[in-house]
Amino acid sequence: MTAPHAPGSGSAVAAGPGPRVVIADDQELVRTGFRLILTARGIDVVGEAADGAAAVEEVRRLRPDVVLLDIRMPGMDGLEAARRILAEDPSCRVVMLTTFDLDQYVYAALAAGASGFLLKDVTSDHLAAAVRLVGTGDALLAPSITRRLVERFAAGAPVPAPADHRDLARLTPREREVLALLGRGLSNTELAAYLTLSEATVKTHVARIFAKLSLRDRAQAVVLAYETGLVAPGDRDL
Known part of the structure; x- marks a missing residue:
């Protein structure tokens, strides 16, 4: 083990x-x-x-x-x-x-x-x-490990549509995109490369998402991304 x-x-x-x-x-x-x-x-x-x-x-x-x-x-x-x-x-x-x-x-x-x-x-x-x-x-846990664990046990659980989660309305379109990518297990470095942003900018987006949604850490961000339907079990890696 x-x-x-x-x-x-x-x-x-x-x-x-x-x-x-x-x-x-x-x-x-x-x-x-x-x-x-x-x-x-x-x-x-x-x-x-x-x-x-x-x-x-x-x-x-x-x-x-x-x-x-x-x-x-x-x-x-x-x-x-x-x-x-x-x-x-x-x-x-x-x-x-x-x-x-x-x-x-x-x-x-x-x-x-x-x-x-x-x-x-x-x-x-x-x-x-x-x-x-x-x-x-x-x-x-690393975000990618957390995502795999969540996928395994969330697959059979109903998830609300994104519009049903009122906190998401507080995010900008870019912040919603970043949250969805967090849910897929991307690190800050990977986020920066995918979005063509600096790591400092990515860190700022992540910090604002955590503050607006009262998230403790990246593990909680992964869970929220699934629960709100931003990421669905089985979504492929980018």
Whole structure:
């Protein structure tokens, strides 16, 4: 099983203080292992929880920057916990923990606001790098990977017409085009080449889209592009 890629080669982890983290998993060994790995790399694990309800309470009490949430837990699962956590604190970043790289809950978790996924057999360096990345406000999965995951699980779900999503009316025609291309998994460099724009201009468009639509990161942009019909499952790469 191959873990999703985190930035960097895996041989080094960025220096400096890391985000404050809560780990929620019903397996004590998983929580302990992740805590030891992160703590050894200067990342502060401020709390742990064995189920979704406890995770919600710990996040409410501790206000961490990042929450590692197991998707499948007894009682309240990670999906419902993610929804409640992000409803109370949209600035919090949620990373879902899963045993399988194509979990059936991937689409629902991204739609609920998760910033990415980690397999439980992730390497120590990738775990630390991923937590640091999400703590800076970025998405953990590359847009193209996120798009493939969304395609697999969104194919059977009805999507509204673009006109049915009122927020899209706030976008300029160019911003709608950029959002559609984000949904197809294009990076800023690829967007710049395709649209014949500078990367600085592309970054400006992306930032304005995020602000107007209250999107956390590129993973959420991909989901919204599907939900609004700007991109349909099965659309070919450009």
